[in-house]
Amino acid sequence: MLALEGLKVLDLSRVLAGPWCTQTLADLGADVWKVENPGAGDDTRTWMPPDINGESTYFLCCNRSKRSIAVNFRDPEGQQLVRDMAAKADVVVENFRKGALERFGLGYEDLRKINPRLIYCSISGYGRTGSRAEEAGYDFAIQAESGLMSITGEVDGEPMKLGVAICDIVSGMNAVQAILAALIVREKTGEGQFIDIALLDSAVNLLANVASGYLATGKAPKRYGNAHASVAPYQVFPASDGSFAVAVGNDLQFRALCSKVVHQPDLAEDPRFATAHGRASNRAELAAILSDIFRTKTKADWFAALKAAGVPGGQIRTVLEVFEAPEARERGMFAEVEDQRHGKLKLPAPALNLRGTPTRKPSAPPRLGEHTDAILRDVLGLDDEALARLRAKGAVA
Template identity: 40%
Template structure:
């Protein structure tokens, strides 16, 4: 089955949208996987060494890292040596046949390889181009390298993470990378919609730092209004003292978000302290906030009188939001998570399979029903060149023999195009 035939069987709201994806590692591939899950045709352009995430230890599936498999389903891989003499011409042809180009090179890198963004957009005015970088395409820091933890630190978000009075802590999730991928995908969707109206493409400039500064949310606005610098947030909330973590009798942690007066009253009843409801120190949330240390001194010991699961059941019965602090073994076996298909198994034609995380975007009418196994390095090189550019087998073989493209690892035979 050829690449275009295979892709024509896909569905999803982005069916028919072709994306040329130069991204690697996390931010870009995470964003393009979202677009692929929505039905877009993702042509993943890799260097001969492959996306660097293919080699991240410690877990591997058929020679490629589990890290790579997490963020590269529903994609086709073509290997192009961008440093080779014939690469710019080939890339330009692929751009002219694409709706969207996405890259996460540092500013200026593609230009030095002979692929000038402004020239390509002038030649293809309907193409949408998205760039992800640490600091954006302009400004004093545009040329600096950046990784997730760097932007967590610079954005201020790391200063909010950790126990009160303790050292700043990187979040357990790579939120800088993930936020950049999400915002890129949103930008692409907006630009695609605008193109249906105007016929024109657009350039989308995504900065990881911008994304995390935006995600400071109310904490950022609080500072701008008050001038007060917030500290580490721990597992609580600056404004709601009953919105936090508590430890139960069995040593397990639960969280509750009793953030209304009704919830507070129900919480006091469930904990066996109904007298707190009329206590003038705790009448309203403002009172409880001013006297939070006194409040905690009463309710923390109360949580130590029952195991965590009992508290969860009691809080649920009383209509108080509550949740167990799950390790990943419990989180990924949660019946609700499984029901929502947030753990999925991908299977390749050779029987190789991998369990990974599902697509959270649930569409009732245009959902993409199938998910393709992440591609082997260069797996679709010949098919893409034949079906997208219309190259003959001889032309493809010449590109391979001159080092411009690469066929799958270990394939020394002449490329055959179906």
């Protein structure tokens, strides 16, 4: 049994935030109908490199276990097909510019009339209300505008974005949470609802303790590079052959670091470093002392010592090293799936581990329009003659 088995999702989204949301719903068992524009499809189908035999690996990251149907939104019959699917669906997810779907008769108010139980999730850069609702939103711009870049990067360096589109991904996660909540509400009321997810809202919410610190004190936060504003030593340190991470979160761990790892027990009694507040206030002096010690041995030496002492720390791995690490296979962090074109295809796997209702065994992301006929037959009950007419007219592909 899958947690969301039987749930039907009409996916009108593309790129990352919306597809990340609907992929998670598919992982949990929902039947996701990915509606794409004939000819081009989801924008990320052309985002290369990297690629595998001409197919974008970006598209592969967020479209596993879905079915693709190619429908021409500009054709009235294509629009009607989408309305007919919405009548059968439980959830719609879309990330068009404000007003675009309304012009096709596919906005929330249009679709709720034919399906009052429909949960309609709209994902946009700045939300569907407010002075910037008309603007398109892109992850990089949102990282800049949300304050995330201002707190990321070296102390004296340029503001820096994260290496992945974090605002898109967390917006997709927030959309999943909201949809699941709306499904619970629908069980009580019988009614669907509109969900308004904004990348900017999600990114500002990601500021977490940085936001609460500013709001409570009025003090502007600073960049700390790989260090932490409130906790020390909590940063990257140099070893004789590279760098590694140390993440001391409390006084007990600091005492273990001093006595069992660097063998300097007096450091834990030093008034400058004896408390968490003292260590954070005197981080530069502490870092200098520890750096001199850590430079005397290799990363492997220090990581083994940290592990033996129960002090949190981490190897700084490349992506290659991550997927070669034993825990990647032990925890099922990637999956190998059958694929028509490539034979076997390795994909990231869901990170949701439900013991009672495990996630779906992943299937390969669909080719553009791969399931057009199957969806129109299974969901709308169309016959071969109707399919041929729609295809000849250009309403589907």
